[in-house]
Amino acid sequence: MRLYLKILCAIVLALPAAWAEESLISRLWATGENTRLVLESKTQLHYSVSDTEDPPHLLLDIQTANAPLDAINQFADIEQPYIRTLHAEQRDPHTLRITFNLAAAIHYRIHRIPPIEQYQHRLVIDITPQTLPEDPLFALLESLQDKESINGKPFLVVVDPGHGGEDPGAVSPNKRYEKNLVLQISQQLADTLNAIPGMQAILTRNDDRFIPLFERVHIAHRLQADAFISIHADSVKSRKARGSSVFILSAKGASTPWARKMAQKANLSDLIGGQTASRSPLLDTALRQFSQDGKDRASRRLATLLLRNLQQVNTVHSPNVEAAGFAVLKSPSIPSVLVETAFISNPQEERKLIDKKFQQQLAKTLADALVQYRNNYHISN
Ligand SMILES: [Zn+2]
Numbered sequence: 001m002r003l004y005l006k007i008l009c010a011i012v013l014a015l016p017a018a019w020a021e022e023s024l025i026s027r028l029w030a031t032g033e034n035t036r037l038v039l040e041s042k043t044q045l046h047y048s049v050s051d052t053e054d055p056p057h058l059l060l061d062i063q064t065a066n067a068p069l070d071a072i073n074q075f076a077d078i079e080q081p082y083i084r085t086l087h088a089e090q091r092d093p094h095t096l097r098i099t100f101n102l103a104a105a106i107h108y109r110i111h112r113i114p115p116i117e118q119y120q121h122r123l124v125i126d127i128t129p130q131t132l133p134e135d136p137l138f139a140l141l142e143s144l145q146d147k148e149s150i151n152g153k154p155f156l157v158v159v160d161p162g163h164g165g166e167d168p169g170a171v172s173p174n175k176r177y178e179k180n181l182v183l184q185i186s187q188q189l190a191d192t193l194n195a196i197p198g199m200q201a202i203l204t205r206n207d208d209r210f211i212p213l214f215e216r217v218h219i220a221h222r223l224q225a226d227a228f229i230s231i232h233a234d235s236v237k238s239r240k241a242r243g244s245s246v247f248i249l250s251a252k253g254a255s256t257p258w259a260r261k262m263a264q265k266a267n268l269s270d271l272i273g274g275q276t277a278s279r280s281p282l283l284d285t286a287l288r289q290f291s292q293d294g295k296d297r298a299s300r301r302l303a304t305l306l307l308r309n310l311q312q313v314n315t316v317h318s319p320n321v322e323a324a325g326f327a328v329l330k331s332p333s334i335p336s337v338l339v340e341t342a343f344i345s346n347p348q349e350e351r352k353l354i355d356k357k358f359q360q361q362l363a364k365t366l367a368d369a370l371v372q373y374r375n376n377y378h379i380s381n
Pocket residue numbers: 162163169170178231232233234266
């Protein structure tokens with residue numbers, strides 16, 4: 001049975017629109033319970049916001065000349081339950097007005113993100129309904145408990161496709177995004193695991209949305225997962241770099257300079273994706289706790305099995321399990337690993353990563369390692 005963390009039937013509109021002659025770029029992400037409009041510009045954007053009750057509108061005025069109206073108006077039929085339409089117009093030569101025509105009461109939040117990596121100045125407008133839909137994790141927990149009472153507790157794996165939404169992850173020379181490839185591989189892995197008796201997989205995201213790193217850890221905790229596996233595909237400058245690698249968390253510094261660099265890159269996700277909220281206290285205490293409870297040993301055992309199995313389908317970049325300060329692995333008690341499946345910067349490996357057959361092989365070998373871990377080391381509670 002396919003069982004995913006499905007927050008709502010998610011409609012994702014990700015239509016990047018860039019005009020060479022315009023400095024303003026717009027992107028829209030609509031995922032059921034959240035609408036995010038991102039405006040990107042060479043210089044910092046100045047704005048003001050107001051609302052009207054009758055008709056119910058949210059008005060956003062941005063100081064910019066010659067805005068690419070068509071690019072924004074392509075999102076007009078946003079089809080969110082709480083936003084009917086949006087409309088962009090040049091109010092005067094210096095003011096772009098974006099009007100959100102609302103269908104229900106909303107909360108909104110606007111924040112700026114300073115330039116980082118390939119991005120310039122970004123203005124991010126997040127809109128959520130005032131009445132939030134039922135917590136999807138709660139429903140999921142209930143369905144797991146139902147299954148449990150019939151068949152005993154399954155070994156629950158939270159599969160985490162890296163990046164998503166505003167954060168594309170690595171980009172290949174052919175402009176393929178890591179976030180899309182790792183979602184496909186993760187879905188294959190979840191399907192493979194769910195077909196194995198006694199195994200159960202849940203995805204942290206099942207579409208193109210951004211999830212902050214601490215939220216990914218939090219999902220695994222709330223579900224009381226038995227293992228957490230984050231799936232990535234890296235890119236480096238050299239097109240020759242190749243091979244799979246497996247990482248675990250290290251509290252004592254990175255195992256190699258390369259592992260440190262990988263963790264630094266992975267940890268940028270929140271800044272790239274537009275997460276500005278403070279970290280969870282859960283994570284702040286995690287590093288202090290994790291080495292005391294045997295979780296590091298469990299993570300290393302799982303990582304070792306994964307690395308061994310990966311050699312059946314791909315060369316390995318490093319023959320050892322690597323360790324560094326990955327934020328997404330900072331779970332205090334759940335064995336957590338991060339798999340770099342291959343380098344999308346290497347044309348040969350990029351071809352492999354988009355190949356459905358290779359994706360299936362990867363999924364099978366990762367699933368086998370998780371089953372081996374359960375059979376050999378897992379103590380059911
Ligand atoms: Zn990644």
